[in-house]
Structure formats: C-alpha cells, structure tokens
Amino acid sequence: MKLYRTREGVLLESGDAFFSLGTLTIDDIINHPELKHYLESCVEQGRTVSAAQNRDLLAPVGTQEIWASGVTYERSREGRKEEAREAGGGDFYSRVYQAERPELFFKACGWRAVGPGDKIRIRADAKWSVPEPELVLVVNNSGSIIGYTVGNDVSSRDIEGENPLYLPQAKVYNRSCAVGPCILVLEQPLSRSTSIEMAIERDGKVCYSGATTLVQMKRSAESLVKYLLQELSFPVGVMLFTGTGIVPPGDFTLRSGDTVKIRIPPIGELVNKVE
Secondary structure, three states, X not given: OEEEEEOOEEEEEEOOEEEEOOOOOHHHHHOOOOHHHHHHHHHHXXXXXXXXXXOOEEOOOOOOEEEEEEOOEHHHHHHHHHXXXXXXXXXXXXXXHHOOOOEEEEEEEHHHOEOOXXXXXXXXXXXXXXXXXXXXXXXXXXXXEEEEEXXXXXXXXXXXXXXXXXXXXXXXXXXXXXXXXXXXXXXXXXXXXXXXXXXXXXOOXXXXXXXXXXXXXXXXXXXXXHHHHOOOOOOOOEEEEOOOOOOOOOOOOOOXXXXXEEEEOOOEEEEEEEO
C-alpha cells in the first residue's frame, strides 16, 4: 500500500484503487500502533476516490525531522575522496566507510522538504552541485521502519570538498531536500535487488544517467536507524536518507533548468526541476 499527501489530505493506494483518509495527517498515520490493520480497515470501509496523480502532490512528510547517512556505498566513498583530496580530507571518508559508526547528519525539517514536481535549487555560491538519489526510510515514533520513499539529497560538492566541516552548508539550504512521490508501506524490508535509477535531462536530452541496487549498500537500514536513535528521540517519527551509490563524474554540475528523475520501482518516480 502507498500513502500520498495532497492538498486535499492523505490518500491511500491499494491495488488499483485510492481511498481518502479524511482529516488524518501523515503524523497520525505513520505512528498508528496497528498500522497494517488500520490501513486494511480503511480499504474495507472506505470509498474510492480519484487517483492521486490527478491531484496536487506534496512531499509525503509531516512534522518529522529528515536526517541522512553518508558514505554507505563504495561509489560514494570514492566520490567524496575525490572532492576532498585537495583539502587533505580524502582519508576521512575511507575511515567512515570502514568504521562501525556511520556518518549521520541533519538534512531538513519536514516543512522544508519539496515534493514531486516542485523545484530544487543549487546554491548561488557553489560551482559544483549534484543530485544524490537515495532510498529514504520512514521510521515511526517507536523506532520501527514502517515504509520507504524516494529522496534527492542535493549537495554542493565543492563546498564540502573545500573542508569537511562545511558539510552542513553543502547539504542544508533552501530546496536542497526532495522526497516523494509517496510512502510505500511495508512490513518486510525491501529486497536487496531493488534498483535505484537516476536520469538528468538538459535541453530535452538525457545528459547523465546511472543506476545501482541496494546490494551495493554496505550498511543495513536497521543499523543506520539503530545509531540514529541511540541518543535521539523522535516523538512523531523521522525520515532517514540511506546514502547514494550514484555519483556523476567530476566534470558534471547541475544547471538551472535541468530535470532530475529518480526512480525506485516499488515506490515510484520523484521528478524535480532545478530552479
């Protein structure tokens, strides 16, 4: 089942049908103590409505904080080493990749996230900016992973590469965090064979594309959540980006007008244009 957040409220997709969840918010739903049974009852008792695709979709996040994980894929480690080489920080990322403790950092408040069809931005003071396509975990207030969505962790690689301590400025700014199009609610983990695909279009043509699978992810979703919750509580739950395994070459940077399409087949496709 999938949850879509629209301007008219939250919709539940089950099979080929859509059901309105009335006045309930994303916060209410993802923290329901019997979520699976509750959603099944909504299908049994609810009335079908028009498809979510015909409505204005919003980022499927409520008042949750959005956090992110770094250097969880081999390709990401190599990319971060490349960007930090001149600053002497390349070895930091190899250490993180091999260490038991993951890299975790704050990315956005829920209200800062942009949704499908919204515009993302590149920093005005950055010269090397890239999208980072990622699987995003949806975690409830009990610390359980209840679902998944698609995320774009837009990043300024030159700013982070100048000094690793600049990571917050490279990662956290207006319209640098996109999630959507929905939350795929699952009780079981996604298959390790699940693919993540990205295509960037410029002037109507694909100028870069790449793909990876969850098999390439070194850390498990459960271990990332465990470390995040070790000394933090999230009363309304949290979203956690799991890192990227798709890194454009060093001579590529996003431009205004580019369109970024990120697809994770069981969930859907997140499409955003660069402002």
